[in-house]
Amino acid sequence: MKRANSRERPSHGLISFLVISFVGAWLTMVPLWLDGLRRTSAAQETPPLAALCMILMMLVPALTAFGLTAHRQGAREAVRVLGLLRSTPWRHELRCVAGALTVPLGLTAVGLAVSTLAGWYVPAHLPGPGTVALLVLSALVSLPLYFGEELGWQGYMLPRLVQRGRIRGLLLGGAIWGAWHVPMTALGGSYPGHPVVLGIPAAVVTATLLGTVIAAVRLATGSVWAAVAAHVSLNEFALPLTRHVAGALVDPLLAGPLSIATWPASTLAVVGVWLAYRRHGGPGTAADGVVAGASRHTSP
Numbered sequence: 001m002k003r004a005n006s007r008e009r010p011s012h013g014l015i016s017f018l019v020i021s022f023v024g025a026w027l028t029m030v031p032l033w034l035d036g037l038r039r040t041s042a043a044q045e046t047p048p049l050a051a052l053c054m055i056l057m058m059l060v061p062a063l064t065a066f067g068l069t070a071h072r073q074g075a076r077e078a079v080r081v082l083g084l085l086r087s088t089p090w091r092h093e094l095r096c097v098a099g100a101l102t103v104p105l106g107l108t109a110v111g112l113a114v115s116t117l118a119g120w121y122v123p124a125h126l127p128g129p130g131t132v133a134l135l136v137l138s139a140l141v142s143l144p145l146y147f148g149e150e151l152g153w154q155g156y157m158l159p160r161l162v163q164r165g166r167i168r169g170l171l172l173g174g175a176i177w178g179a180w181h182v183p184m185t186a187l188g189g190s191y192p193g194h195p196v197v198l199g200i201p202a203a204v205v206t207a208t209l210l211g212t213v214i215a216a217v218r219l220a221t222g223s224v225w226a227a228v229a230a231h232v233s234l235n236e237f238a239l240p241l242t243r244h245v246a247g248a249l250v251d252p253l254l255a256g257p258l259s260i261a262t263w264p265a266s267t268l269a270v271v272g273v274w275l276a277y278r279r280h281g282g283p284g285t286a287a288d289g290v291v292a293g294a295s296r297h298t299s300p
Contacts (some may be wrong), residue, residue, distance in 0.1 A: 024060035039188030063153020082155035083224030096221035111262025121255035124247030178207025209266035
């Protein structure tokens with residue numbers, strides 16, 4: 001029986017969420033492991049089976065979070081608790097989303113400048129209107145998948161992690177996000193053509209940095225929608241635009257939002273978040289609302 005007023009111990013709910021999400025991620029990748037598929041080049045297209053497995057993997061966190069929350073509080077309350085419903089006026093929400101869209105693009109632009117100076121990247125031309133229109137269409141079609149991740153990470157996991165300290169929670173959440181991607185990264189998902197012993201650590205570092213930035217957007221705005229927008233911007237705009245602008249095949253380890261060239265900019269962004277919390281206590285009421293919201297639905 002569902003108990004609308006029941007509360008969970010934070011550690012119990014969080015551990016259950018992580019175990020199910022990680023096991024689910026590995027299970028969705030089993031067909032690819034059995035098929036022997038491995039992405040060995042950045043020029044290699046994603047086959048239909050891989051696309052299907054990745055779609056299922058992206059839905060796991062939200063389904064897990066919704067199931068755990070609905071079991072204790074009911075489906076209607078779960079929708080509200082996880083942040084799917086707006087908690088602020090539309091105008092404020094749109095400003096948050098617009099700002100969040102620019103964050104990964106800005107970090108990527110700085111990273112591409114570093115890659116260009118290092119000789120790892122050769123920009124050739126700006127994308128045409130047709131290319132941009134296709135990217136926007138792809139982002140809109142893929143939007144439910146990003147809610148599939150972020151309702152789990154930002155709607156369920158992050159509020160529980162930051163109860164133990166906001167900076168610690170942000171960094172730990174980013175590291176967890178990176179580790180969760182390992183089943184896909186091990187198949188060459190992020191850094192095709194590079195050995196696993198290099199690709200997995202690089203992916204975890206990248207995800208820790210970018211995941212921390214996305215989570216900081218969530219705390220700063222109080223909006224899961226803004227976190228979704230940042231994730232969409234990363235995958236649907238920053239990554240493909242890096243390829244479209246280039247005059248040659250791009251090595252994602254050396255150029256683009258996931259590259260080592262973007263690490264310095266991402267690190268500075270994380271340091272900026274840390275300084276903001278240290279000097280001013282963080283984004284203020286928005287972050288306080290996220291933490292308070294989690295506290296109301298968990299017990300110490």
